[in-house]
Amino acid sequence: DIQMTQSPSTLSASVRDRVTITCRASHSINIWLAWYQQKPGKAPKLLIYKASTLEGGVPSRFSGSGSGSEFTLTINSLQPDDFATYYCQQYNSYPWTFGQGTKVEIK
């Protein structure tokens, strides 16, 4: 199975900060990586797929990059609505696996 490791696990930031979350895969997954945002008590929401393609309706302050085994999610100018937990997920091979999550908290 491909293991996905996110860092950091928790991140404290302020509104208007630039935030970067890293996701590493234990084997190469090419570009088959998605990022999700999840708020408490809610279902995850797709933000980015194919490592860097923004899902429709997602603000342009979110961006993704990377290929192979190292990926990043960047949030430019963090907004109050962005405080949430973020997960990466590989869909290169079964079983599809998620990172453990990164909680973005208010500093």
Add this chain to the structure above:
Amino acid sequence: EVQLVESGGGLVRPGGSLRLSCAASGLTFRGYSMNWVRQAPGKGLEWVSSISSTSGYINYADSVKGRFTVSRDNAKNSLYLQMNSLRAEDTAVYYCAGVPTMFQGGPRLPPPEKSFDYWGHGTLVTVSS
């Protein structure tokens, strides 16, 4: 508006069974492969099972293989998960989630363009004596 609505969760004793349902509306159900993803209380996300558009390709996580069975009824725009021999570690919120491809999980097929783009609100399954 796309809606995925799960039902069937509840409290069940270890060793018991439960059947989850997911009713889809607002999307071309036949155009989607469907999945179950679960989240234990306070924990991360775990993919459980997938089923392609016409049920030709079915996959399971090792943790549920042999105990859970996924199925779908395209005439009813519905997805199901039959869960048998339930264990305490199966306690979780179960989400149904759609992938916009007809052929998810087929051997020698490339990955889909996009992963889970629609999710239900989830249904809680609690396995406890």
